[in-house]
Amino acid sequence: MHNPFLIEVFMRVFLSFLALMLAGPFFFFTDGSIVKDLKLKTETLSPAYIPTENRRCRSSMFIFHHCSYNYVFQQEELDQQYFFLSFGAPETVTLMRGDSTGGITSDVGQDYLFNRIATAVALPLFALIVLIRSLVGTKSRSRTTVPPLRSPDYQVRSAAPPPTHAARRTQFGKRR
Numbered sequence: 001m002h003n004p005f006l007i008e009v010f011m012r013v014f015l016s017f018l019a020l021m022l023a024g025p026f027f028f029f030t031d032g033s034i035v036k037d038l039k040l041k042t043e044t045l046s047p048a049y050i051p052t053e054n055r056r057c058r059s060s061m062f063i064f065h066h067c068s069y070n071y072v073f074q075q076e077e078l079d080q081q082y083f084f085l086s087f088g089a090p091e092t093v094t095l096m097r098g099d100s101t102g103g104i105t106s107d108v109g110q111d112y113l114f115n116r117i118a119t120a121v122a123l124p125l126f127a128l129i130v131l132i133r134s135l136v137g138t139k140s141r142s143r144t145t146v147p148p149l150r151s152p153d154y155q156v157r158s159a160a161p162p163p164t165h166a167a168r169r170t171q172f173g174k175r176r
Helices: 004-031 034-040 107-111 113-145 165-171
Strands: 045-047 052-060 064-073 076-085 095-098 104-106
Touching: 004 113, 034 104, 034 107, 034 113, 064 104, 076 104, 076 107, 076 113, 104 107, 107 113
Parallel strands: none
Antiparallel strands: 045 095, 052 064, 064 076, 095 104
């Protein structure tokens, strides 16, 4: 016989594990340029006069930011997206080029590099904490919601009605 409680716990664990496994790589690869921007961090950057399209930064709940732009570089259409947590949103996105390698990045990519790395690490860590808390909460709830069958203090009482006044008087002796 299948226990619905165990099935629910298993499904929670499975879905949380799946979310954990996808969250880190999702943010790392959708951003796509953390490694490139780390390499360009040591270079001298100058403005890259490359036309861009759909250049925008959007914020959600004041701390989640998504910046993106499209550009053409060496006859190849490219796009870039940044996902990060920050208390302040960037105002503009300016493309920059590394002087020695010629790599293309943006001021948002360089200025918010630490935030992007922290986001790729913090969100899966947060998901792991939520998973652990939900599992611990599930175990404690399962212990408190299942009532014991009989407690040691439980006494079986008879279903007979209480004795009448006359019956009580005979029990305690004669009346004087």
